[in-house]
Each structure stands twice: as structure tokens, then as C-alpha cells.
Amino acid sequence: MINGYRLSITIIIMNLPLQPKHNIITPKANFRLCFVDIPSKELTKGLITPNTYIHDFVEHHKTHVLNIVHEMVESGKIRHAGFVVDMFCVAMTDVANAFGVPTYIYFTSGAAMLGMMFYVHAKHDEGDITRFKDLDLRLPIPSYVNVVPVKILP
Known part of the structure; x- marks a missing residue:
């Protein structure tokens, strides 16, 4: 914000075409937190495909x-410092880049889950990880205290 060193946050909400509209009430006295709704249009229903829906949306x-x-x-009312995006909206980094500001990814799970995702991704880079699917194998995932049975992984 121009008047002072206060932090203001604008949350831009992309509404899914199949979800009911939510009502967010922003208190009038709170100018530092703002919600902007992008209305859902019938056109976005056409983006629904099993494999690419989130990306296309x-x-x-x-x-x-x-x-x-x-x-x-x-408008000159803000000085834009950066974008914080949900892990499914990493493609919005392109928008942040257009304004020359950094992007920070908000990971909506705990650190152990993030560590498991990195571990599984590293295993995927080494080869086909589906080979572990039917084995009675326990993996030493660094972000977990105990070894993890492969059969419980998604």
C-alpha cells in the first residue's frame, strides 16, 4: 500500500463451473484483505476432461x-510484491513474470507429504515406479520417521 508499510492481500478466486457459488463477506473496515471473484461461465464446463481439467482451467x-x-x-493504490499460488496453479507464474515479481507456491499439505512427493518423483526419474506396486516393499522416505509400505501409497 502506498500510505504506510502495511501488507495488503488480494485473493483471486477462480470458481469451478460445477461448484455452488460461495459468499465471501469482506468487512468494510478491512482494506488490507480483498477477495476478487472471477465468475464461472458455461464455457469453462467444456474444459472438463479427466486428464487435463486443472491445467486447462x-x-x-x-x-x-x-x-x-x-x-x-x-490504479496506483498498491505496490505489487509477488504472487502466492496454490500448488495446482503453478501456471500462474507466467502472470507473475509479466509483472516482474516472484511467485511463491503454497503447498496445502504437510512437510512429510511434500517430502514423499519429492521422493516418489526422484524414483520416477530413475525409472518406472509402477514396478513397486505389487511388491511387499517398505520405502525409507526421508521425511518419514518409519519406513512406508508401498501398498499404502496412492
């Missing part, structure tokens, strides 16, 4: 987010 909303942030910056 986020890509479809990049232009909307770019326009919203551009209007905020042009």
Missing part, C-alpha cells in the same frame, strides 16, 4: 488474472 483463467492485477497496479 488454470490456463483459461490466466487472462482474467492478468487483467485484474493490471487494473490494480494501474
